Amino acid sequence: MFIGITTVLCFTDFRLGTSAVAVAAICYVLWGMSYTVCDIPIWALSSVASKNPDEKNQLVTLGKIGGTVGTAIVTVCGIMLIKAFGTEREAGAYTGAALILAVIGGLLMILTSLVMRERIRPDKEAVPIRQNLRTITRNKPLKLLMISLLIVNLVNNLRQVTQMYFVVYVWGDSGQLINVGISLIIGMCLGMAVSPKLLARFEKRVVYMWACILGFISSSLPFFVAGDSILTALLFLGASFAFTGVTTVSSTSMLMDGIDYSEWKLGFRGEGLVFSMNTLLNKFSATLAKGILGLGLVLMHYVENQPVTATTQWGFSFMMYLVPGICFLISMIPLFFYKISKEEKDAISAMQKQKYQEF
Structure with missing residues (x-):
């Protein structure tokens, strides 16, 4: 409370x-x-x-x-x-x-x-913090995933800090902020809703990476083709938010796999540390987004309440469309090295069934 x-x-x-x-x-x-x-x-x-x-x-x-x-x-x-x-x-x-x-x-x-x-109750024996840190330091799949999360979280964080400047200087109407919010809600919810079926059918890493590829395309295209059409831009943004929804669910599911992997490899789960680290990454990503916006404002020589110029229109479009698209692509790089083999997954599943069968 x-x-x-x-x-x-x-x-x-x-x-x-x-x-x-x-x-x-x-x-x-x-x-x-x-x-x-x-x-x-x-x-x-x-x-x-x-x-x-x-x-x-x-x-x-x-x-x-x-x-x-x-x-x-x-x-x-x-x-x-x-x-x-x-x-x-x-x-x-x-x-x-x-x-x-x-x-x-x-x-x-x-x-x-x-x-x-x-339904999964680990041993109540206290794990020293130094040993608990091994949940991350000796867990290669988890380390790679967290690097990827730090980058992909920039997609929505950048849009969140840029959107007011964008609708005012590019679309010329602060009221359009509501429509951006609607596209986010509809897109994210649709992407999240289809994610469980995708994850049940395909490997999680593959789902995540395809969502990043399609997110890059849907984020970047409006910079080149939307022109003055707000409706076209909103449709592309909605699609991009949908793929962000897929990355959100698939990455969280992979985080839980990383916790299970830690229990199998190291003998303890460490979910508290993992999710606290995830929260820290979210906050750090939000801070980076504000820093990127600040850098953009400096490069554009932006002055508060200044008139619309070609530079501000191009700059805020770049930060709303292309930079998030680039973040989608870069976030894929760590996952090229992410791997939990089928044999390891089977061993983890067998361990949990044996260890927690009473629950």
Whole structure:
């Protein structure tokens, strides 16, 4: 429930004058810490909720779709809640909206903890942190996957930080930001929805790499062919988001394979460390995206609220289309060396059946 409290604090006006910035920074750091503490066990649960790989893929898919839909609900209903408590310029309206969302989110987390069941229960013997780190350092498939994840996460992170500049300077209408959000939600949900069937039929690495190839194509083409057609660009963006949805589910499924591989090879699972590292990579990727945007603004000699120029149109199009496309391609490179053989998978499956048959 600490995350609910820190969420409300982040949207509370303490009326402290110049000290408000420091207080807001502290509240945001506390929120980030509480988010991490909640995020890691929730996703770690997905790796122990079932011994069946297909069921794990379905759990991951439902979780990722739920996150995407939840983001959409907060985006739309958040404004409605704010207006229900006041106006967009009243601090109390934001506090009230945050309180309602925090209560709902907290209740859903409690519900998850009550109904979820762990069907893979590792030994309760504590593993020293130095030994736990071997989950990653001595797990080549996992190391390669995490390098790939750091890069592929830049696709959505770059678009998230660039999209407002893009719709204003390229499309000339900030209202189009809603349509970009709709294309993201529809595309991501469709991509995630088809992922379990793809993963059941094809090797996970192959699904991931094909999604990256098609993501590169759908991301890059509008830079050259969309022209002034917003509809064409939105369709390509929706397709690109769909392939991002596929990479999201397939990579999370491979993360769980890496945890099982660690248990088979090293004797312990280390899912907490793996998912905490994954959260760190997500945050680091978001930071890199902001750095890339900052570099782009410097190279364009951008000044806030400046008029539209050919340079800004080309630059923001480049960062919205081509750079994410390039990230798709680069993220494939580590996975050329990623391999968990069929024999190893069979050995892992046999180990789990024997070790956790009572669950």
